[in-house]
Amino acid sequence: MNLAVAHHCRIVDNCIYKDGRLIMESPGSGFAEFSESAYRHFQLNYPKFHKMDNLSKMGLLASDILLNNNELLTKLNPETTGVILSNCNSSLDTDLKYNSMLKSGVASPAVFVYSLPNIVIGEICIRNGFKGENSFFISDRYDIPSQVNYINQLFKEKIIDACICGWLELLGETYDAFLYLAINNGSDELQPYQPETIQALYHHT
Amino acid sequence: MTELKENLKRQIVEQLNLKDIKPEDIGDDQPLFVEGLGLDSIDALELIVLLQQHYGIRLARAEDGPAVFRSVNSMAEYIQSNKQ
DSSP states (O other): OOOEEEEEEEEETTEEEETTEEEEEOTTOOHHHHHHHHHHHTTOOOGGGGGSOHHHHHHHHHHHHHHTTOHHHHHOOGGGEEEEEEESSTTHHHHHHHHHHHHHTOOOHHHHTTOSTTHHHHHHHHHHTOOSOEEEEEOSSOOHHHHHHHHHHHHHTTSOSEEEEEEEEEETTEEEEEEEEEESSOOTTSEEOSHHHHHHHHHTO | OHHHHHHHHHHHHHHTTOTTOOGGGSOTTOOSBTTSSOBOHHHHHHHHHHHHHHHOOOOSOGGGHHHHTSOHHHHHHHHHHHOO
16 A cells, blocks of 8 residues: 545635645635635535535535546546545534524524534535545544544555545634545655644644 | 515525525426426425415425425415415
């Protein structure tokens, strides 16, 4: 195995970075306005985006940017491309909205369906046709070593041969997305897939 | 009836977050699901909520759903015949 990090994307503080380079900035806007701007800027052309909750919007944006214009995408086998994500507040942002709706007496089914954190994984998989292993872990902080070790094991057992991985945290106007694409058979030019690499990419973007 | 249909189109666009569609783009007899507006099963549930929220009408029999929500025309007819 030659595991490597092919690309990474970060969405934080009204900025979007791909592979460490700032590719969009929209200062002063709330997440709803910011995500709509990003949708138009990157021409997602995916009407279902507008129906998603904010966590799914952020995950879809990050994964689209991660995979967009990416030659590797054509080489990914959808059957063995996994999605492994984590955050600390689960789907609490949407849970609170739904709870507020219940109190007002009008509960929206379209909001209810997003009251689980792994729905964002489903949205990413539907968009890209991925059918590989997927899980969403909840932990009080981004535990990079555990995530990398788990994904390494999936590679070793040949359950996956590529994986969208990372941290996807959103609650109200506080959000932080860091997604990366881990692949097998990476070239020597790519950074090796190990906890130290992910720590450096996350903390220096 | 015309006013009811115009209101329905506006409410459908708002409630279902159809940001790329204007109310006036929806034809009175245009199918709402699959080949028409492309609505899905969650949208169907939202339309049931819309009927309750805006018109105080509960869909008594689930099996009536496909006929009631076939188009704006069918929804308007159902509202007219069921409003208190």
